[in-house]
Amino acid sequence: xxxxxxxxxxxxxxxxxxxxxxxxxxxxxxxxxxxxxxxxxxxxxxxxxxxxxxxxxxxxxxxxxxxxxxxxxxxxxxxxxxxxxxxxxxxxxxxxxxxxxxxxxxxxxxxxxxxxxxxxxxxxxxxxxxxxxxxxxxxxxxxxxxxxxxxxxxxxxxxxxxxxxxxxxxxxxxxxxxxxxxxxxxxxxxxxxxxxxxxxxxxxxxxxxxxxxxxxxxxxxxxxxxxxxxxxxxxxxxxxxxxxxxxxxxxxxxxxxxxxxxxxxxxxxxxxxxxxxxxxxxxxxxxxxxxxxxxxxxxxxxxxxxxxxxxxxxxxxxxxxxxxxxxxxxxxxxxxxxxxxxxxxxxxxxxxxxxxxxxxxxxxxxxxxxxxxxxxxxxxxxxxxxxxxxxxxxxxxxxxxxxxxxxxxxxxxxxxxxxxxxxxxxx
Ligand code: SF4
Numbered sequence: 001x002x003x004x005x006x007x008x009x010x011x012x013x014x015x016x017x018x019x020x021x022x023x024x025x026x027x028x029x030x031x032x033x034x035x036x037x038x039x040x041x042x043x044x045x046x047x048x049x050x051x052x053x054x055x056x057x058x059x060x061x062x063x064x065x066x067x068x069x070x071x072x073x074x075x076x077x078x079x080x081x082x083x084x085x086x087x088x089x090x091x092x093x094x095x096x097x098x099x100x101x102x103x104x105x106x107x108x109x110x111x112x113x114x115x116x117x118x119x120x121x122x123x124x125x126x127x128x129x130x131x132x133x134x135x136x137x138x139x140x141x142x143x144x145x146x147x148x149x150x151x152x153x154x155x156x157x158x159x160x161x162x163x164x165x166x167x168x169x170x171x172x173x174x175x176x177x178x179x180x181x182x183x184x185x186x187x188x189x190x191x192x193x194x195x196x197x198x199x200x201x202x203x204x205x206x207x208x209x210x211x212x213x214x215x216x217x218x219x220x221x222x223x224x225x226x227x228x229x230x231x232x233x234x235x236x237x238x239x240x241x242x243x244x245x246x247x248x249x250x251x252x253x254x255x256x257x258x259x260x261x262x263x264x265x266x267x268x269x270x271x272x273x274x275x276x277x278x279x280x281x282x283x284x285x286x287x288x289x290x291x292x293x294x295x296x297x298x299x300x301x302x303x304x305x306x307x308x309x310x311x312x313x314x315x316x317x318x319x320x321x322x323x324x325x326x327x328x329x330x331x332x333x334x335x336x337x338x339x340x341x342x343x344x345x346x347x348x349x350x351x352x353x354x355x356x357x358x359x360x361x362x363x364x365x366x367x368x369x370x371x372x373x374x375x376x377x378x379x380x381x382x383x384x385x386x387x388x389x390x391x392x393x394x395x396x397x398x399x400x401x402x403x404x405x406x407x408x409x410x411x412x413x414x415x416x417x418x419x420x421x422x423x424x425x426x427x
Pocket of ligand 1: 142143145146150151152
């Protein structure tokens with residue numbers, strides 16, 4: 001979502017005639033787009049701002065903008081710690097970015113971190129990095145309160161975009177040659193809960209959105225991130241199974257295998273229900289790949305809790321897992337939990353989980369060897385190879401050259417934990 005915000009910032013600036021510069025020293029405006037989800041971003045922001053200060057001293061006409069949800073969370077603190085920043089702009093105030101830059105030129109530092117609800121940020125122009133693949137926001141904000149998560153504090157309650165607006169954007173993208181879209185929302189399953197259908201008491205549902213996007217001519221692949229296991233419903237599984245363009249991949253965040261920790265995290269499902277869902281998804285969608293997020297070292301996590309996470313990981317047989325060491329985010333409930341797990345313990349558990357998942361990922365990927373699968377070329381890969389993606393979201397290295405966006409049938413010749421290798425059978 002943060003990367004898509006960057007595309008919109010670039011789109012807004014380009015709409016005003018700005019072009020991107022190679023180096024900050026050549027720029028008239030430098031924008032740092034921040035994300036508050038992990039602790040590291042805080043440190044990096046102030047480091048980057050420190051590097052920009054001499055440029056600003058040399059060239060007072062340089063405008064420095066800090067955008068994104070960290071800007072929203074830290075508000076006045078940024079201009080206090082780095083008074084050379086000209087503009088602080090929150091995620092939903094981006095439509096006013098140009099005006100803020102102009103006001104900063106006339107009147108000095110500006111800040112707008114208010115929550116605007118009338119303009120959905122996706123309505124802004126975006127400079128997309130890829131010509132064949134695009135992100136499309138379907139909702140922003142989240143109504144859940146997971147105790148580790150800063151998102152509801154910085155992105156506010158869920159606001160869904162009208163179904164017709166999402167479909168219109170996808171149609172426009174398809175007309176420009178996009179063949180793959182990824183629908184974005186903090187919790188896509190609850191899409192539409194805050195909307196009404198004119199003349200009806202029904203609310204649009206995520207499954208209906210998937211079916212509508214599936215029908216857009218020219219769109220060959222539809223992906224979405226992220227669903228919350230609690231709100232995952234049968235109609236979404238049915239839509240995934242029946243819609244030809246909807247890819248056989250689901251990112252299904254587990255976070256912990258321990259029911260006690262899930263309760264502490266305020267995640268409303270339990271591990272048995274989670275595994276049951278996985279089984280239903282796999283039964284309905286043959287060959288589906290499943291990836292997940294897992295947090296290690298959540299406050300209060302005991303060795304037995306962690307052993308449960310290992311057990312569930314073994315049973316779930318994820319294709320890949322994004323594993324995180326817990327980092328407290330000020331303002332969240334978990335940050336003030338008295339029972340923080342010591343860093344060396346977290347590190348050691350993290351390495352054990354990583355080793356287990358590496359083995360499982362390798363086993364899952366080995367199942368592909370000898371099979372012929374469809375890929376879309378993404379661009380240049382390592383060592384002169386081409387990087388491509390299967391419908392199941394596996395990275396495939398291919399020898400030779402093929403333009404990004406090419407659809408090809410490839411035969412998989414070998415596998416590793418994080419990628420496959422293959423050769424083109426037909427393109
Ligand atoms: S559902 Fe996702 S975005 Fe919402 S609070 Fe939980 S972790 Fe954060």
